[in-house]
Amino acid sequence: MSEIVRESDTQRAQPSREEAKVSRRKFLKGAAVASAGTLAGFPMIARAQQTITLRFQSTWPTKDIFHEYALDFAKKVNDMSGGRLKIDVLPAGAVVKAFDLIDAVHKGTLDGGHGVAAYWYGKNSAYSLFGTGPSFGMDANMILAWYEYGGGKALYEELQHKIMNFDVVGFLYGPMPTQPLGWFKRQIKDRNDFKGLKYRTVGLSVDVFKEMGAAVVALPGGEIVPSLDRGVIEAAEFNNASSDRLLGFPDVSKICYLQSYHQPCEVFEILFNKKKYDALPADIKNIIANAVQAASADMSWKAIHRYSQDYFEMQQKQGVKFYKTPKDVLKAQLEAWDRVIAAKSKENPFFAKVLESQKRFAQRVVAWAEDTIVPADLAYEHWFEKKA
Numbered sequence: 001m002s003e004i005v006r007e008s009d010t011q012r013a014q015p016s017r018e019e020a021k022v023s024r025r026k027f028l029k030g031a032a033v034a035s036a037g038t039l040a041g042f043p044m045i046a047r048a049q050q051t052i053t054l055r056f057q058s059t060w061p062t063k064d065i066f067h068e069y070a071l072d073f074a075k076k077v078n079d080m081s082g083g084r085l086k087i088d089v090l091p092a093g094a095v096v097k098a099f100d101l102i103d104a105v106h107k108g109t110l111d112g113g114h115g116v117a118a119y120w121y122g123k124n125s126a127y128s129l130f131g132t133g134p135s136f137g138m139d140a141n142m143i144l145a146w147y148e149y150g151g152g153k154a155l156y157e158e159l160q161h162k163i164m165n166f167d168v169v170g171f172l173y174g175p176m177p178t179q180p181l182g183w184f185k186r187q188i189k190d191r192n193d194f195k196g197l198k199y200r201t202v203g204l205s206v207d208v209f210k211e212m213g214a215a216v217v218a219l220p221g222g223e224i225v226p227s228l229d230r231g232v233i234e235a236a237e238f239n240n241a242s243s244d245r246l247l248g249f250p251d252v253s254k255i256c257y258l259q260s261y262h263q264p265c266e267v268f269e270i271l272f273n274k275k276k277y278d279a280l281p282a283d284i285k286n287i288i289a290n291a292v293q294a295a296s297a298d299m300s301w302k303a304i305h306r307y308s309q310d311y312f313e314m315q316q317k318q319g320v321k322f323y324k325t326p327k328d329v330l331k332a333q334l335e336a337w338d339r340v341i342a343a344k345s346k347e348n349p350f351f352a353k354v355l356e357s358q359k360r361f362a363q364r365v366v367a368w369a370e371d372t373i374v375p376a377d378l379a380y381e382h383w384f385e386k387k388a
Helices: 002-013 017-048 065-080 098-107 125-129 140-149 152-163 204-211 221-230 241-247 274-278 282-318 327-347 349-372 376-383
Strands: 052-058 085-090 112-115 168-176 182-184 198-200 215-217 255-258 266-273 321-324
Touching: 052 065, 065 085, 065 112, 065 241, 065 266, 065 282, 085 282, 098 112, 098 168, 098 266, 125 152, 125 349, 140 152, 140 168, 140 266, 140 349, 152 168, 152 349, 168 274, 168 282, 198 221, 204 215, 204 327, 221 241, 241 282, 266 274, 266 282, 282 321, 327 349
Parallel strands: 052 085, 052 112, 198 215, 255 321
Antiparallel strands: 112 266, 168 266, 182 255
């Protein structure tokens, strides 16, 4: 019986000659339709793959490593999008001045830009807290952790959209290490050396050093070294070993103090015009978000490599002497911060709101880091030599 069933099944499985002809005609017809559809649809596919070009400007000179970071981000987006999106990055001043960038992106004069939120400090003091505030012991990576997971992003968007009404979409990324106290004409011993000192800085740091008695002068990056050389100022800070070397600080000063609380950490900001960003396909927006995080990691690794190179080369090739900032100066900075944030919080309720959010986050994460992360100095002395 089983053999008869198998034979019957086999017979049913074999199509008749007529059925085979019909099946073949259907197949050929379907293939022809599919082929025609592919050919007819090809121009539509090509149109969907056309490149969207966005014109960006950074707030940095062409040769500055910060402009290089802006180019690095753009390249990641361009590569990850497979050519569907192309971000062209111009240097500072190509379209607008650095401090006018956010207005240009808001108006659509530029499609986007690369800078730091602290540059908009003059529009609202709370901007400076997104990277250049007291930080309560947090490093830049912790500030980004607060931004991503501690409520910082919602506060940042509230500031941009509800308070300032800027038509922009922003991303914070790129953890910067602690900035040096700066370059000096003479050595300093304690807080008293800042009394009347003609010192260059920007943002909330202006208020911090004024509280310490300094005669603060706010200058753009390109004017710092010439002013230091002519004696218009007696000391100045900018950002890091690579940028400082490029600006020419070692040519006019051989004394640099490291470690400071005036800007213990900072992060970069990427801006898009909101209308242009909202018009992008969803997958391109996802590419941008992931490129921001990839660029953030890459920037921090490149900074470690390049800053340390320039740090040692300035010592070995240009005769620069680096010193640690005296503890008395560091304590004076913290005391100055207390007075500055109290005054700013009274003037600006949103400033106080952001500050309180950071403080709550810092109380937990800084305590965790202090208890968890082993100090590097003992290990360095063990495997290399005791640092002077």
